[in-house]
Amino acid sequence: METDFNITLQVSNPTNADECGEWTMKVMQIILDIPKDEIVGPRPGRVSMSLQAGSEQKNFNFYIDRYQALSTGLSSAEICTALQTQP
Numbered sequence: 001m002e003t004d005f006n007i008t009l010q011v012s013n014p015t016n017a018d019e020c021g022e023w024t025m026k027v028m029q030i031i032l033d034i035p036k037d038e039i040v041g042p043r044p045g046r047v048s049m050s051l052q053a054g055s056e057q058k059n060f061n062f063y064i065d066r067y068q069a070l071s072t073g074l075s076s077a078e079i080c081t082a083l084q085t086q087p
Contacts, residue, residue, distance in 0.1 A: 014051035021076025
């Protein structure tokens with residue numbers, strides 16, 4: 001039905017919303033650049049992200065179409081916050 005992406009990143013501070021948003025945008029650019037015919041399933045999948053620094057870890061997930069529906073012009077921190085807030 002869909003393809004899900006599980007991403008684990010080593011970051012400097014997993015609770016830093018700016019860094020979270022910057023990495024989220026980088027990851028999503030890569031995912032969105034994958035040709036549609038190379039992704040299995042008719043529905044947009046889910047992205048699960050794990051941000052790690054030493055023993056600290058922050059996990060969150062969101063659907064790809066939720067990312068695509070975000071307002072343009074959001075800051076990195078606003079993107080991170082919006083995706084971690086359940087609708």
